[in-house]
Amino acid sequence: MISLGMDCGSVYFKAALLRDGELIASRISEGVGNRRELAKRLIEEVVAEGGLTSGDVEAVISTGRGRDLVLKPDAVESEVNCLARMIYKLSPETEAIVDLGGESITVILSKEGEAYDFNRNDKCASGSGRWLDVLSGALGISLDQIDEVVGQATRRLPLTGQCGVFMESEVINSVNLGESVPDIVAGICESIAKFAASQANRLGAGGKYAVTGGVSRLACVTRLLGEKLQSKMISLPIDPQLATAYGAALFGGKDA
Amino acid sequence: MLYGGIDVGSLTAQAVLFDGQKIKAFKSIRVKPHPILSAEAVMGLLLQETGLRWEDLKVCVSTGYGREQLQEKGLAHKNVSEISCHGKGAQWLLPAVRTIIDVGGQDAKVIKVDSEGELVDFVMNDKCAAGTGRFLEVMAKTLGVELEELGPLALRGRNPVSLTNRCSIYCQTEVIEYLSDGIDRADMALSVNKTMAERVIALVRRVGGVVKDLTITGGVAKNIAVRRELEILAGAKLVGYKADSQIVGALGAAIIASRSNGGRP
Numbered sequence: 001m002i003s004l005g006m007d008c009g010s011v012y013f014k015a016a017l018l019r020d021g022e023l024i025a026s027r028i029s030e031g032v033g034n035r036r037e038l039a040k041r042l043i044e045e046v047v048a049e050g051g052l053t054s055g056d057v058e059a060v061i062s063t064g065r066g067r068d069l070v071l072k073p074d075a076v077e078s079e080v081n082c083l084a085r086m087i088y089k090l091s092p093e094t095e096a097i098v099d100l101g102g103e104s105i106t107v108i109l110s111k112e113g114e115a116y117d118f119n120r121n122d123k124c125a126s127g128s129g130r131w132l133d134v135l136s137g138a139l140g141i142s143l144d145q146i147d148e149v150v151g152q153a154t155r156r157l158p159l160t161g162q163c164g165v166f167m168e169s170e171v172i173n174s175v176n177l178g179e180s181v182p183d184i185v186a187g188i189c190e191s192i193a194k195f196a197a198s199q200a201n202r203l204g205a206g207g208k209y210a211v212t213g214g215v216s217r218l219a220c221v222t223r224l225l226g227e228k229l230q231s232k233m234i235s236l237p238i239d240p241q242l243a244t245a246y247g248a249a250l251f252g253g254k255d256a
Numbered sequence: 257m258l259y260g261g262i263d264v265g266s267l268t269a270q271a272v273l274f275d276g277q278k279i280k281a282f283k284s285i286r287v288k289p290h291p292i293l294s295a296e297a298v299m300g301l302l303l304q305e306t307g308l309r310w311e312d313l314k315v316c317v318s319t320g321y322g323r324e325q326l327q328e329k330g331l332a333h334k335n336v337s338e339i340s341c342h343g344k345g346a347q348w349l350l351p352a353v354r355t356i357i358d359v360g361g362q363d364a365k366v367i368k369v370d371s372e373g374e375l376v377d378f379v380m381n382d383k384c385a386a387g388t389g390r391f392l393e394v395m396a397k398t399l400g401v402e403l404e405e406l407g408p409l410a411l412r413g414r415n416p417v418s419l420t421n422r423c424s425i426y427c428q429t430e431v432i433e434y435l436s437d438g439i440d441r442a443d444m445a446l447s448v449n450k451t452m453a454e455r456v457i458a459l460v461r462r463v464g465g466v467v468k469d470l471t472i473t474g475g476v477a478k479n480i481a482v483r484r485e486l487e488i489l490a491g492a493k494l495v496g497y498k499a500d501s502q503i504v505g506a507l508g509a510a511i512i513a514s515r516s517n518g519g520r521p
Binding site for chain 2: 033035122123130134161164165166176177
């Protein structure tokens, strides 16, 4: 059974191609330009990468903010449902997922593939990938430099704000006042972990949890989150940024 | 007799010279990294330009960020909250004013005053960029226009679209998407200014709505499209006054200075 999950996020588009529930090919691309064309192209590319043709794909499931950009999908699912299916397949005893996405942090509680509660910070971009982009951009640091830069920090600078637009000024001010850039970046990562942990605690997430989403690729963020949540973090066998697309593709499987 | 008012905001700092009857001179500059530096710069430049010295100020009142430090440093004889200063300044300019919307660079306030300019109620947002000058700055940059062009561009718009009015970063994503889908830029600018007005009106509702006369102060008051949209949503005219909208806080401080008993003998 060949199925394809297309997660059109607010920052990145992710495509996951599965054969009988196993990930065989994937594509990740920034969601810029003509987004409808991009979705179509990524689907073609991921199918080709899997050594298949479009006729081989039995189901295309779309999700994400831009889910309507996919032409005639076989099904459309919410990201929350996709992540619940994903965790049931990859780590069935894990019931909590902290998704650090491009535009928001979502915490999900699920059981046996069904999400029974979740909260998403969708009023404020604080702690999201875009927020991180704004702040690290103000320091002239790209996202893939963050872990390395944090490695040079001697402390985590406490940052008081939440709004990314205002914190951009706070961060630049800190530089002008002589704070070291690594310490500031460590403070930014600490803020993300703080927001995510408080969201998880508000939802009552207690036991083992998995972290997904592009921002979770930052080791410093997941480490700081682990310190705050004090429960066991499960590592996933797939790229955490693909988790939602992978879960979407599972809806096309035998167990759909 | 000369009185001074200094107001250090988040993006700009203002100084006003008041002679007890009218505004003698005023100045506005971008802030320096520290309020003391901002105050020294703005009042220093204003005094220099008018051929006066700090000693010529009988009383000087500070307000805004770091107002206590300005007094401690001897740049002011007294410090007063920006809300009181804004209320006094607006009431002096418009005796009939009862609701003042002040939208600055990084905050937005609604101040309700009585017939003496004394505070009756107020609400402030300084946590979220939506509904503050920064929102418009971000949007202008996204649209590729100067901040001053945003209002005039919006007035040419005919078909606004609805935007999320909760977060500037989310809004920016939507604007980028609309632009890449080919939306007319004037329509986009109009949508952005409407969203701005909606956030500001939400703040007005938190203090029980408009009591006339209504006016607007702060840098954002210079945006003609936001003013128009606010009047529509408020169901009331924004009454104009003869002064730069950004100096109302510093003016209020100078007026309070003129009525105080302290200062230089």
